[in-house]
Amino acid sequence: MRSSPAPKRALFSSSPRSSGPTPSTASSTFRSCGRSEARRRTAKAASNRSKRSSHMLDNHETTRFISVANGDASADPWGASPSAQPTSDEPYARLELGLTAILTLPGLPVFYYGDEVGLAGGGDPDSRRVMPGEDALSDRQKAVRDLARKLGKLRRCSSALREGARVPIHAEPRVWAYLRGDPAADDFVIVAMHASTGPSSAIIQADNLPPGTYVDVLSGSSVEIGPGASLEVPPLTARVLVPAGSACL
Known part of the structure; x- marks a missing residue:
């Protein structure tokens, strides 16, 4: 069954672990200490969960983000006409917004291979295409990669983005x-x-x-x-x- 593209239209999705402390955790915290200390511990637990959560645009079981942005998500992954590599600017621009989101929001950015160059692909197995070589990349795909590199370097340098x-x-x-x-x-x-x-x-x-x-x-x-x-x-x-x-x- 093909996965729904709806989460990718939201630019990113977070894991369930990004939610706050569970009721049992919060309850036991309040029972074992005063209210102010309990609030501090609960806030710290929520912050730690946020740092451990992950954000991603797509994966091997979903249609590629850029194909959704290109309006090409319904192509038959087994047919003779799979999702085409976009030639217009807008899908790449939307992908760049998505990459900016996952690289600058709290949590761990997760890249599915090919996202950094806007690799197209329909549902599984079309989402598992061979990674293109340098000579096969268009100028627009290289621009996406340059953006990912800039933000990756910034995140590595900036503790503000990491923590x-x-x-x-x-x-x-x-x-x-x-x-x-x-x-x-x-x-x-x-x-x-x-x-x-x-x-x-x-x-x-x-x-x-x-x-x-x-x-x-x-x-x-x-x-x-x-x-x-x-x-x-x-x-x-x-x-x-x-x-x-x-x-x-």
Whole structure:
């Protein structure tokens, strides 16, 4: 039976272990200590579960994310016309948003081989195609790989992305922004994503963000944030900002 593509349309899915402490755990905690200490232990347990949870876009039993984004998820994996490798930009842009999400949210990013180059594929067994060689990759596939490399290097360098808290900045349909880490410790990353295809950029008010000069790790451009400033995010684009003086640049 073909797996439903619905989870992949949500950009990422987390394991059941990302939920909070079980009722039995919380109950025993409250019985063995005072309420304030119990709350601290319960919050710590929930945080630890979040760090151990994993996020992935697809796997060997599902249709490839990029084929879902290309509207090609229903192709017969056993037939003569399997899911085609996309040639338009939008499926790759949506894949880049998904990769940005799993590499910047709390938890462990999990890549199914080929996601880093936008490998197409229908349901199992078509989702298990041979990994293409360098000469077989299109320029757009190489661009996806470059994004994955940049974010992977940033995550390896930044403890804020590996262990920091997530602070919501902005949330509306198709537009999200959050901060990872602790601005007081000068160790933080700002992430903004715009999943709409409309002609207009999303405008995110940045009044509550730490003022200063930032660098977008993905584009290399500089961004000034201060009183009255806003952050512009074009359609189907992600922005990942770090302070200009960050050691991770």
